Amino acid sequence: MEMSFIAHEGENRSKSRLGPASPGAALAIVAVLGSLPMVATIVAITGREAEAVIAGLGFLAAGSIIACCALLRDAPHDRLGIANVVTLVRLLVVSVLVACLAARPDGTWTFVALAALALSLDGVDGWIARRQNMTSRFGARFDMEADSALALVLAIHASQAPEFGAVALLLGVPRYAFGFAMLVLPRLRGDLPDRLSRKAVCVFQIATLIAIQVPFLPASVGQTLVAVALVSLALSFGRDIQWLRRRRA
Template structure:
């Protein structure tokens, strides 16, 4: 009979500890913590509605898997740092906001969780600069969470009847741009940093958060949405024009 290696459990524990110290291992570990945040926030939104909470977990799982793929494409640091943990918390809160699409949620709770997700935006970037952990991964992670938050809030506002289908125009620009870049590779490049782009993004998310409240009448919401959509078209159009003029 073969002898069992008594050192095997120790080696396995050491290997597990080593893997958890890698950026990918840290992301998985804190991703598990984020899952608890998803569950708590979704429960606060819809109570014990299993289908709605399941939708939030499904969205979070897909989002976390995509973030891991993005991380493995290249990450220059040994630790994900507090900055990316904050962005991960924003992903968890954003995923929880899927629950109202399949359940009944109090508008003020939707507003509060969305406002918290927006409030944490900018903190991750500041932490990255403070700790010397800035990276293309972190910037992309932050941008994708912003895009997902905008789309989910737009869907919630439309489903709740606070705004008409026009609200989807301010939830979809990032995804429409990404789809266009698949057909036109010259679009798939970084445009110069512009304060105006960040300002329009904050205006977009802030408007969508305000639309979660039933106090906003559709007769007021739709014209405001049209103005924000025009600002987004201008911002994206400005970047597209620069990318076209500088294409290889």
């Protein structure tokens, strides 16, 4: 999980402006266009349940509005960029998963496949951004929030299984718990150094949440994966907290 913001904003940094060419407007347009196949997918999976469609659209709208506001306030580049479009596609997939949670359809494999698709796109956006010299603080944050949302949705879904229950939720809340801690503890505020180990732990966290929902996975194996993932997350966040506290000392 990208807990640090990328300092380099690129040579083409410019203030965002309202208009059809602004990155914020471009993101809004892509989100609206993407919502059409998203709704079609939700209907195909859930059987036209209005509750599911509303949940998916609501989640997408909330995420898109927050991202657009960030871009309109201070766009890192004069165009949206393919990398951010890929991240938005991941947000669309997570929106479908939210709809599945609301409808609770009998399609575990569909849920697993969608989650695997979202995970497979993780890293693609960052790779594209680096190749196109389009890295930015916004892009890193957008990617991180997409990861966090995916983990939370998967954790909620996994917690419905009796063999995991509330323990699975612990895999979905670390990012939000850390964010809350940053709000109430000034010493934890600040940019963290970029670490490959942090990203690896995030990937393992989400991969574990997907794996434990595969129907044929033995419960004992799933419980072991959850335990290892929880320990890995605790060590990763603990390392970051220690680094921030030392820097503020």
